[in-house]
Amino acid sequence: MRFAVPVFPGSNCDVDCIKAVREVLDRPVDPVWHLEGKLDDYDAVILPGGFSYGDYLRSGSLARFSPVMEGVYEAAEKGKWVIGICNGFQILLEAGLLPGAMRVNDHLQFRCDIQKLRVENDRLPFTQDYGREEEIFLPIAHKEGNYYCDEETLSRLEQNGQVVFRYMGENPNGSVADIAGIVNEKGNVLGMMPHPERAVHAWMGSADGAKLFTSMLHDWRENGAA
Amino acid sequence: MQPNQTQSNTVAHREPTPEMIEKQQLYREVGLTEGEFRQVKGHLGRPPNWTELGIYSVMWSEHCSYKNSKPLLRRFPAEGPRVLQGPGEGAGAIDIGDGQAVVFKIESHNHPSAVEPFQGAATGVGGIIRDVFSMGARPVALLNSLRFGPLEQNRVRYLFGQAVAGIAHYGNVVGIPTVGGEVEFDSSYEGNPLVNAMCVGVLDHKDLQKGVASGIGNPVLYVGASTGRDGIHGATFASEELTENSEEKRPAVQAGDPFMEKLLLEACLELVNQGILIGVQDMGAAGLTCSSAEMAAKGNTGMDLDLDAVPQRETGMTPYEILLSESQERMLLVVEDGREREVKEVLDKWGLSSAVVGRVTDNRRYRICHRGEIVADIPVHTLVDDAPVLHRTGAEPEYYRRFAGVRPEKQMDPIHPQEALKRVLASPNVASKRWVYQQYDHMVRTSTAVRPGSDAAVIVLDGLDKALALSTDGNGRYVYLDPEQGGAIAVAESARNVVCSGAQPVGITDCLNFGSPEKPEVFWQLEGAVNGMSAACRELETPVVGGNVSLYNETQGEPIYPTPVVGMVGLVESRKHITTQSWKQEGDTLLLLGETFAELGGSEWQQTMNGEISGRPPQLDLSKEKRLQKTVLEAIRQGWVTSAHDLSAGGLAVALSESAIGGEQGANVELESDLDASVFLFSESQSRVLLSVSPDVAEEVGKLAASHGVPCTNIGRVGGEKLTIRLNGSTAVELTVKELSAIWEGAIPCAMNPSSTN
Amino acid sequence: MYKATIVVRLKPSVLDPQGNAVKGSLHSLGFEDVEEVRIGKTMEVWLDTSDSALASERVEAMCKKLLANPVIENYEYELEEGA
Amino acid sequence: MYKATIVVRLKPSVLDPQGNAVKGSLHSLGFEDVEEVRIGKTMEVWLDTSDSALASERVEAMCKKLLANPVIENYEYELEEGA
Ligand SMILES: Nc1ncnc2c1ncn2[C@@H]1O[C@H](COP(=O)(O)OP(=O)(O)O)[C@@H](O)[C@H]1O
Numbered sequence A: 001m002r003f004a005v006p007v008f009p010g011s012n013c014d015v016d017c018i019k020a021v022r023e024v025l026d027r028p029v030d031p032v033w034h035l036e037g038k039l040d041d042y043d044a045v046i047l048p049g050g051f052s053y054g055d056y057l058r059s060g061s062l063a064r065f066s067p068v069m070e071g072v073y074e075a076a077e078k079g080k081w082v083i084g085i086c087n088g089f090q091i092l093l094e095a096g097l098l099p100g101a102m103r104v105n106d107h108l109q110f111r112c113d114i115q116k117l118r119v120e121n122d123r124l125p126f127t128q129d130y131g132r133e134e135e136i137f138l139p140i141a142h143k144e145g146n147y148y149c150d151e152e153t154l155s156r157l158e159q160n161g162q163v164v165f166r167y168m169g170e171n172p173n174g175s176v177a178d179i180a181g182i183v184n185e186k187g188n189v190l191g192m193m194p195h196p197e198r199a200v201h202a203w204m205g206s207a208d209g210a211k212l213f214t215s216m217l218h219d220w221r222e223n224g225a226a
Numbered sequence B: 001m002q003p004n005q006t007q008s009n010t011v012a013h014r015e016p017t018p019e020m021i022e023k024q025q026l027y028r029e030v031g032l033t034e035g036e037f038r039q040v041k042g043h044l045g046r047p048p049n050w051t052e053l054g055i056y057s058v059m060w061s062e063h064c065s066y067k068n069s070k071p072l073l074r075r076f077p078a079e080g081p082r083v084l085q086g087p088g089e090g091a092g093a094i095d096i097g098d099g100q101a102v103v104f105k106i107e108s109h110n111h112p113s114a115v116e117p118f119q120g121a122a123t124g125v126g127g128i129i130r131d132v133f134s135m136g137a138r139p140v141a142l143l144n145s146l147r148f149g150p151l152e153q154n155r156v157r158y159l160f161g162q163a164v165a166g167i168a169h170y171g172n173v174v175g176i177p178t179v180g181g182e183v184e185f186d187s188s189y190e191g192n193p194l195v196n197a198m199c200v201g202v203l204d205h206k207d208l209q210k211g212v213a214s215g216i217g218n219p220v221l222y223v224g225a226s227t228g229r230d231g232i233h234g235a236t237f238a239s240e241e242l243t244e245n246s247e248e249k250r251p252a253v254q255a256g257d258p259f260m261e262k263l264l265l266e267a268c269l270e271l272v273n274q275g276i277l278i279g280v281q282d283m284g285a286a287g288l289t290c291s292s293a294e295m296a297a298k299g300n301t302g303m304d305l306d307l308d309a310v311p312q313r314e315t316g317m318t319p320y321e322i323l324l325s326e327s328q329e330r331m332l333l334v335v336e337d338g339r340e341r342e343v344k345e346v347l348d349k350w351g352l353s354s355a356v357v358g359r360v361t362d363n364r365r366y367r368i369c370h371r372g373e374i375v376a377d378i379p380v381h382t383l384v385d386d387a388p389v390l391h392r393t394g395a396e397p398e399y400y401r402r403f404a405g406v407r408p409e410k411q412m413d414p415i416h417p418q419e420a421l422k423r424v425l426a427s428p429n430v431a432s433k434r435w436v437y438q439q440y441d442h443m444v445r446t447s448t449a450v451r452p453g454s455d456a457a458v459i460v461l462d463g464l465d466k467a468l469a470l471s472t473d474g475n476g477r478y479v480y481l482d483p484e485q486g487g488a489i490a491v492a493e494s495a496r497n498v499v500c501s502g503a504q505p506v507g508i509t510d511c512l513n514f515g516s517p518e519k520p521e522v523f524w525q526l527e528g529a530v531n532g533m534s535a536a537c538r539e540l541e542t543p544v545v546g547g548n549v550s551l552y553n554e555t556q557g558e559p560i561y562p563t564p565v566v567g568m569v570g571l572v573e574s575r576k577h578i579t580t581q582s583w584k585q586e587g588d589t590l591l592l593l594g595e596t597f598a599e600l601g602g603s604e605w606q607q608t609m610n611g612e613i614s615g616r617p618p619q620l621d622l623s624k625e626k627r628l629q630k631t632v633l634e635a636i637r638q639g640w641v642t643s644a645h646d647l648s649a650g651g652l653a654v655a656l657s658e659s660a661i662g663g664e665q666g667a668n669v670e671l672e673s674d675l676d677a678s679v680f681l682f683s684e685s686q687s688r689v690l691l692s693v694s695p696d697v698a699e700e701v702g703k704l705a706a707s708h709g710v711p712c713t714n715i716g717r718v719g720g721e722k723l724t725i726r727l728n729g730s731t732a733v734e735l736t737v738k739e740l741s742a743i744w745e746g747a748i749p750c751a752m753n754p755s756s757t758n
Numbered sequence C, D: 001m002y003k004a005t006i007v008v009r010l011k012p013s014v015l016d017p018q019g020n021a022v023k024g025s026l027h028s029l030g031f032e033d034v035e036e037v038r039i040g041k042t043m044e045v046w047l048d049t050s051d052s053a054l055a056s057e058r059v060e061a062m063c064k065k066l067l068a069n070p071v072i073e074n075y076e077y078e079l080e081e082g083a
């Protein structure tokens, strides 16, 4: 199983994602410069956090037009796994691969902390190693994580089990229905504000993110390449 | 060759002629004295034109030349077996073994932050990051040290809130974790806040870069943002007192673009990796002028610059403006002749514009060309090496004599210690700084092992078992009351913080924030502090490998508290030694290392209860301090210590509370002393550390301490929901950890949101 | 040369955290008569074109493609010649 | 009721990294004829007042005190009644 981590100018969690894949899964993983248009050689794509293009205009809005996004669309289309973490989630929203949009946090500040979450759907290739409604801790670090979608979209997300992670305790950004992460209808494109790659060893403050990576590997082993 | 004395036609009518400069004493306007102007004339053999005058004025400003502080800075120990690069480059470097070095420096952005706090603080962070990556190092951590007036004031809340947001914004976007720092509030900083930022990087020895221009004929490359009129005379601005007119100097404030910085950072490190660079320096204070002149002076060469090649984002800029602009996110590179293409490929990849703006020459002259004319022609070394040096003398201030007889412990109101603890914990100086650091991404790069909130932050190094412990510390109140003691304490405390995290202190960087050195009392503070810091650095074997001086921190003639800030770096030998201040295990034994005296001068207790400070600060015995630190580190390395917390502001009472809050459990503490309970609990005696250890090793730790001559007292055990402190059998404090936590966590958010009703 | 002034606003149905915060601050500064605040973006784009129909077509396309996010934002613009 | 539409812009001499980034993206999307982009804020403030002179005085004060940062920004506004 081979991972691609697209790197946009201004990405800054690319190295962290690469380290996490290596340290947790010991699988091949490559940074892919944003000018590459093809991701055919990969089974999974992780759009990393950071501030692609300085997050100018709207976060994720400028990165969406990078050539590598062609590869991302194609991967999503083919049913390969695509994860967008933080800025990666924002890019997926701007690109229309996930429904909704991101607003600035309701308190207007950047917020970095280790946040309690609940796994709302543990039947996905990204979450199968988590328990039912398992409560986990993952770091967050963002200023624009206030997820928005209209009511119709929300009820669709809820009904289809597309809400994957929800904030527990105080909602750190004001997102609708305490949403921290969602998946597309097909279940192969995941966007989440929390950073699983920052929680893969106990010394980091939590190791709860590791299961997200192991879930994918287990699914891949069971069901073969997508 | 004589530079054209009238300048190009377009600017001639706006810029004063050399005659006007001399006759009307216009050199005063750019901060040069009559004597300095005479020296300039001597160096040139003629009166300078306006451009040349501008160049001298910034190069000889305090900010670039340290003319007031140079003789004092020489007293700092700058050498040691680990020192790879001492003061003089963008940042200092210290060997950490395995062919690697840690590179770090602290810098102030006080005056810009007083005028435009968001951009001022943000660009301060930007500047220090460039200093570190221009050494060839990958920045791995940021810290900061902040001083503001009391939060009751609207304007202060605005300055503080915006400065924190600016620091957060810049570091977060570039993707360097901000892992630590400190904040204090005192009315002496009301009109002149302090914003000091520190950056720490790591490199392989072979990648260490220098800011030199060598190799005759080699091209000089300008990289990064284009040049605008922002920040002209920032260096001189930083070297002046803030006045009511400072707001009019707004053009002196720059705006930053952290996205551009991230691109510059990656591109420069890629160039370092390819080994193409001969010299690299960031365009910081005094912009193009300072970086190019310093590079030529260090290379013992000359430089020809063509200003028409400099990318500009405004039209009609004069040579004076182009040379002195402090537009952000720009670097100057000297590369091998013929390899421009390779360099450009890398820069293009990162979308950075670049231009060849000059050549290295062999004539040791600094020559500037604009629209086909030479507009400046100066012997290079006169800008750097011949900058004037002022030997000032200090005078002991009246207050210092007056305070000699004050005994704060005798003047205290009979406030119950529990009441006092509540008030001290709610003091914004002591209270949790979560409101600040939760705005900083402190986990990006996934190497932060100890996040903000403990004595020092700890960053692990990729692929190695080692780690770095980092802390910034300063104590303006102690330094005000006794500069020498205070200076020494700043070093000792930051070293103690690092030791409590499991590290061996290896070196410091410092930022000297003081008032006007022209005042003998202020100079006395500066000299005393430097002496105290130097002595502590010698004893603790932490050389000073770099730093920054910020003088003229005054408003309406009133200087700030003298505030040297120490940025300490420690080396953790093995990750298993990493220790934090929170209690871990119910039943653990609490050991207090060190001795407690009646020392409340300048303490948080005195400030909170009396609203002012007086007397003498705690006294530091360097040999005791060293033995204490040895004991703590050895005990940690033996694996005996479950938590370690140094005693500082608020003394034992606050240290116990913080360890309890962090560990979410209480303790039963039994103390015996001749001192009054409040004196014992809030004294800020130095060289003390609180340890928690498993009961079965308590005796071993005691023996170890005894072998170093360090007093070690068993003061109780961890456990329960309450923190109970008894002195000589009677209860001084009995509060639940929840209560303590609510007070301590709530203070700053509450102060920042005064109108909120929920 | 044409200058387009584009105003991008959050849709009325979307809560505006920034506007709310500014309203709160204005109230606490004594401007209690402020009923509501909405915050949007103004973008000035200079186009090297002398054809007004073309300019307007281009601006429309930019807004659709990039400058506004149709999920939460509306846009409108004005064109000015020779600015 | 008055509605004030306030436009806050960066002063011309202040770097606008956001505008530059957007310009770059527009170019790469094929809008090469874009010469410059500057991005500012539009704030709509509804005031519960029926006195136009008072409204304008209040808006002026808000801009000075909070809405614009005089160090790096300029502002201008329009008032509209009953909006
Ligand atoms: N400006 C700041 N930025 C980041 N972290 C901060 C800041 N101020 C305080 N902290 C963190 O809060 C904790 C407590 O700080 P402080 O009370 O100054 O500690 P100490 O007295 O041990 O030096 C430390 O971990 C420190 O790094």
Ligand SMILES: [Mg+2]
Pocket (backbone or CB within 6 Å): B454, B455, B497, B645, B646, B647, B648
């Ligand atoms: Mg401490």
